[in-house]
Amino acid sequence: MTLLPPDLDPELYRRLVSTGGGALCLKMGIEFLELSAERSVATMPVAGNTQVIGLLHGGAHVVLGESLGSISSAIHAGPSRYAVGIEINATHSRSITEGIVTATCSALVLGRTLCTHEIVMTDDQGRRLSTVRMTNMLRDR
Numbered sequence: 001m002t003l004l005p006p007d008l009d010p011e012l013y014r015r016l017v018s019t020g021g022g023a024l025c026l027k028m029g030i031e032f033l034e035l036s037a038e039r040s041v042a043t044m045p046v047a048g049n050t051q052v053i054g055l056l057h058g059g060a061h062v063v064l065g066e067s068l069g070s071i072s073s074a075i076h077a078g079p080s081r082y083a084v085g086i087e088i089n090a091t092h093s094r095s096i097t098e099g100i101v102t103a104t105c106s107a108l109v110l111g112r113t114l115c116t117h118e119i120v121m122t123d124d125q126g127r128r129l130s131t132v133r134m135t136n137m138l139r140d141r
Helices: 010-019 023-028 058-077
Strands: 031-034 039-045 081-092 100-110 114-122 128-140
Touching: 010 058, 023 058, 039 058, 058 081, 058 100, 058 114, 058 128
Parallel strands: none
Antiparallel strands: 031 039, 039 100, 081 128, 100 114, 114 128
């Protein structure tokens, strides 16, 4: 069960529930544990998300980070608004070949037109695997 903010926009709630966070999130096994503008948490298995030599694919880190950063920004945007990613970067610090990755997304800036989040991916021992920073522009529908 995902922990959601009580004042979540009903339209965003409907979209999250009906899509499971989107087709790519479903394919990658991403599970959302907690979602809010300020802090979000999700997990993703390494299995099924590796590159040719068996390491978790760097792009999988970015997908997990972007998923959390985008949803967190959309929650902050509120009703009749949406978030569009305008910048993302990743630093990979440690590789992983098995287990579960936990991503924790923390707001750095929650503005009227821009949101920036830092997403830290860790392994089962709490060791940092990668850091993703994402900026979203908030737009009116």
